[in-house]
Amino acid sequence: MADPKNPIAFVADGTIPPSPPPANQTGPVKWAKDNLFSTPLNSLLTLAALFCIYAILSGSLPWILNGLWTTSSLAECREILQGTTGACFSVLTERWHQLIYGFQYPADAYWRPNIAFLLLLIAIAPVLFFDLPRKLLIFTAIYPFLAYWLIWGGTIMVPIIAFLGCAGGGFVFQKFGKSNFAAGFFGGIIAAFAVWIIGGALVPETANDNAMLTAVPSRDLGGFMLNMMLGVTCVSLSLPLGIALALGRQSNMPLIKWICVIFIEFVRGVPLITLLFVASVMLSFFFPPESTVDLFLRVVIMITMFSAAYIAEVIRGGLAALPKGQYEAADSLGLDYPQAMRLIILPQALKISIPGIVNVAVGLFKDTTLVSVISMFDLVGMIRGPILASTDWNGVYWELLGFAALLFFVVCYGISQYSQWLERRLATDHR
Amino acid sequence: MTTLADPPKEQFKLSMLINDTRYRSLTFQALAAIALALMFWYLGNNLIQNLRAAGLNISFDFLGEAAGYDINQTLIEYDSQSSHLRAAIVGALNTLLVAFLACITATVFGVVAGVLRLSNNWLVSKLMAFYVEIFRNVPVLIWIIIIFTIMTAVLPGPRAFRGDDAEASMLFNAVAFTNRGVYIPLPWFSRGIFDSAALNWLLVLIVLGGSWFASRKIGQWASKVQEKEGVRPKTLWFTLGVWIAPFAVLMLIMGLSWQMPELKGFNFQGGIKLGGPLIALWFALSIYTGAFIAENVRAGIQAVSKGQTEAASALGLRPRRVMNLVVLPQALRVIIPPLISQYLNITKNSSLAIAVGYADITATLGGITLNQTGRAIECVMLLMLFYLTVSLLISMGMNIYNASVKLKER
Numbered sequence A: 001m002a003d004p005k006n007p008i009a010f011v012a013d014g015t016i017p018p019s020p021p022p023a024n025q026t027g028p029v030k031w032a033k034d035n036l037f038s039t040p041l042n043s044l045l046t047l048a049a050l051f052c053i054y055a056i057l058s059g060s061l062p063w064i065l066n067g068l069w070t071t072s073s074l075a076e077c078r079e080i081l082q083g084t085t086g087a088c089f090s091v092l093t094e095r096w097h098q099l100i101y102g103f104q105y106p107a108d109a110y111w112r113p114n115i116a117f118l119l120l121l122i123a124i125a126p127v128l129f130f131d132l133p134r135k136l137l138i139f140t141a142i143y144p145f146l147a148y149w150l151i152w153g154g155t156i157m158v159p160i161i162a163f164l165g166c167a168g169g170g171f172v173f174q175k176f177g178k179s180n181f182a183a184g185f186f187g188g189i190i191a192a193f194a195v196w197i198i199g200g201a202l203v204p205e206t207a208n209d210n211a212m213l214t215a216v217p218s219r220d221l222g223g224f225m226l227n228m229m230l231g232v233t234c235v236s237l238s239l240p241l242g243i244a245l246a247l248g249r250q251s252n253m254p255l256i257k258w259i260c261v262i263f264i265e266f267v268r269g270v271p272l273i274t275l276l277f278v279a280s281v282m283l284s285f286f287f288p289p290e291s292t293v294d295l296f297l298r299v300v301i302m303i304t305m306f307s308a309a310y311i312a313e314v315i316r317g318g319l320a321a322l323p324k325g326q327y328e329a330a331d332s333l334g335l336d337y338p339q340a341m342r343l344i345i346l347p348q349a350l351k352i353s354i355p356g357i358v359n360v361a362v363g364l365f366k367d368t369t370l371v372s373v374i375s376m377f378d379l380v381g382m383i384r385g386p387i388l389a390s391t392d393w394n395g396v397y398w399e400l401l402g403f404a405a406l407l408f409f410v411v412c413y414g415i416s417q418y419s420q421w422l423e424r425r426l427a428t429d430h431r
Numbered sequence B: 001m002t003t004l005a006d007p008p009k010e011q012f013k014l015s016m017l018i019n020d021t022r023y024r025s026l027t028f029q030a031l032a033a034i035a036l037a038l039m040f041w042y043l044g045n046n047l048i049q050n051l052r053a054a055g056l057n058i059s060f061d062f063l064g065e066a067a068g069y070d071i072n073q074t075l076i077e078y079d080s081q082s083s084h085l086r087a088a089i090v091g092a093l094n095t096l097l098v099a100f101l102a103c104i105t106a107t108v109f110g111v112v113a114g115v116l117r118l119s120n121n122w123l124v125s126k127l128m129a130f131y132v133e134i135f136r137n138v139p140v141l142i143w144i145i146i147i148f149t150i151m152t153a154v155l156p157g158p159r160a161f162r163g164d165d166a167e168a169s170m171l172f173n174a175v176a177f178t179n180r181g182v183y184i185p186l187p188w189f190s191r192g193i194f195d196s197a198a199l200n201w202l203l204v205l206i207v208l209g210g211s212w213f214a215s216r217k218i219g220q221w222a223s224k225v226q227e228k229e230g231v232r233p234k235t236l237w238f239t240l241g242v243w244i245a246p247f248a249v250l251m252l253i254m255g256l257s258w259q260m261p262e263l264k265g266f267n268f269q270g271g272i273k274l275g276g277p278l279i280a281l282w283f284a285l286s287i288y289t290g291a292f293i294a295e296n297v298r299a300g301i302q303a304v305s306k307g308q309t310e311a312a313s314a315l316g317l318r319p320r321r322v323m324n325l326v327v328l329p330q331a332l333r334v335i336i337p338p339l340i341s342q343y344l345n346i347t348k349n350s351s352l353a354i355a356v357g358y359a360d361i362t363a364t365l366g367g368i369t370l371n372q373t374g375r376a377i378e379c380v381m382l383l384m385l386f387y388l389t390v391s392l393l394i395s396m397g398m399n400i401y402n403a404s405v406k407l408k409e410r
Helices: A027-035 A040-065 A074-081 A090-094 A096-101 A111-128 A134-152 A157-177 A181-202 A223-250 A254-269 A272-286 A295-321 A324-332 A337-374 A379-389 A397-426 B021-054 B084-117 B122-136 B140-154 B197-229 B236-254 B276-303 B306-314 B319-355 B361-373 B376-405
Strands: B176-178 B181-184 B186-189 B256-259 B262-264 B267-269 B272-275
Touching (some): A040 B122, A074 A090, A090 A397, A096 A223, A096 A379, A111 A134, A111 A223, A134 A157, A157 A181, A223 A254, A223 A295, A223 A337, A254 B021, A254 B376, A272 A295, A272 B021, A272 B319, A272 B361, A324 A337, A337 A379, A337 B140, A379 A397, A397 B140, B084 B122, B084 B276, B084 B319, B084 B361, B084 B376, B122 B276, B140 B276, B140 B319, B181 B276, B186 B197, B197 B236, B272 B276, B276 B319, B306 B319, B319 B361, B319 B376
Antiparallel strands (some): B176 B181, B181 B272, B186 B256, B262 B267
8 A cells, every 4th residue: 555654655565467468469360470470481381372272262162062963964064054163963973873883783782782881881890999899700700701692692602611611710720729830720721621622512503593692793893892892802811911921021931031022022013003914814824724713803812912012011010110028028938939929929010010001001992993904893994984985974074083082082081090090099108 | 876867869750840949940941842832833834734725835026026006105216117125115214204203203292292291380281281181092093094184174285276366375485285295395406516316415414414523523622621721612603603614615516406396287396295194194193102202201300309409409500500400311311211112102103104095114015015916924024024123223222322321320
């Protein structure tokens, strides 16, 4: 309080309440100043970026918003649009089935791939999200055979025998593999082949004629379905093969090591297209003369080999990144090689390799479009071939290619987001 | 007193082949060798039987026969009467050309995008993240087709350049963008010292190499003076002179002139034609791989620990020198290996040329030659051999470079 005798002196007895910061130090203004206009160069970059965004949006938005969805040909689109900008998305609705299933898959059987796709989501869930009950893995084990039967149709005996062979092999491995890995491993393979050969002899030649689901030959598959099938099959087949190759390359047995090194370096040194050429024109020379192995299977073999070589290199990186102490610890516990690998080394190495494996998987999925080069009608093959060549839709490039790009983007971006989630989930180093 | 008996004489049992670590690896290798031999025997046997059934044999004679097809973009002389081998070489050179061009531009795109992605400008870094994600997650084949389609659908045809008030006009009267390709002026020498153009260009290269050597010598001399006297002499004018003067004199002597592309008949004549397929492939490969390189560059810069930047700043270095002297040398060590495997990817992805009709080796040897002669095995083998050689050469170069920049540790 001011002293009445000495009115000039003033002692504050409390703190002055803080004033709000100046208007240009808070809120969006401050944010813009820090993040967009901090230096003259930055301001210039911001303006350039704004111009880019404006150019992209002003070019594409009217085109997209003005799009037509229900006409039956490009000529009709142009008639309705009367020269104004606008997309002709009708090609997507009109040719939807062709884009997804190819142009030869029987229309009354579209429900089969649809169900196979839905079941794929269920089968893949316990693999991707390991918090789900482990019992679901049984369905995952059955799924490949079920999906084969749904998509290709034909007699149900074939997938059943294939499944029984695998189950028999697995059973023998479980039985003997605990005590002696090698005996279980080779015994399992022999058991599986025994079941397949005996079972194959039991299926009559004419079993396909009155099967529950009509048989669809592989050459009738197409569209995005073909990309999905190739991607899923090849990734899941190449993962175990890649692990085996990586372990072989790290092995101290010179012969096995060199087989793996030569295989990996050879496959990684050539482009996938040449391997697809091998599949389409050359591989049939290496099969027995009277056999006819269909193109789908040949392509699956080559793409699997291709991605297995890349996955092997990724896993080799993971194995090399493990501290030596882990190997020594496994040895000191008295574990033999298969046990040490299965229980100690591989789980950690695979965890380190997740980003790399996902990169390979995404790359592989994108590379499935290359089968259009050897005249298989996948999504890109459909667009470039039958759809753009038809008189109705000759000239709708943007809509079709944009749709293909969007479809691949959604799937690939989804996979990479999943892998980032998985990395966070598996992070156990408490950083 | 106990007596020490000799250990029981070891008997060899069959189970020891698997259970005894001394023999186990030999057993497995023997099994692998047998399996491998069986596989090769089986495949080879099938191959022989199939070839016999088809009445074929493995022979490379077809390489000498006349190819009988035209190639629209060639670096060396070629016509339809040239041999299949020459067509394959034309294709191989075209592959190397587009791979080389795409490597350069992809690096530029990638470095710019990678650095901008780390910019503290929010808008720019988000825009670059958008670019990277969009291009990484869509197949390169789709990008190639999209860009090729844009080129052919959007750019005007050569006809549009005709007439007094043409719909389209050439850039600076020298460059024409048409839907058949881009035409740029061709430099040539009116008073060349040699008769052959290639030798003249070789002379230009030699002169430029000499300038480079001389400018390096100047730099070394400047460093020496700086060590002795503490002040670096100004070398800018010397260096510029060494670069420009001999080059300019050579150009004057040889009479450099430009052959402009001109519209004659239905198409442009003269100049250098960069065909639409080449440009589409080049641009698509560089913008696609640029997105991957951007990620490598970003990871490399982020791998340099922040303490290094801070320590350099504490020494009083300016931001530019911090970047040049401290951060970049360390980041490059992380960036270079993935960068070179991206170069490998570009080379391999250039085989997608077949989708747009650019005559690379996959299109000539693996496409038309294969279809004409039906020599599938020979053609695919040669094709693989070519790519394998290129890949091994690139990765050999990478290993040598890697060894030279590796941290020298004890």
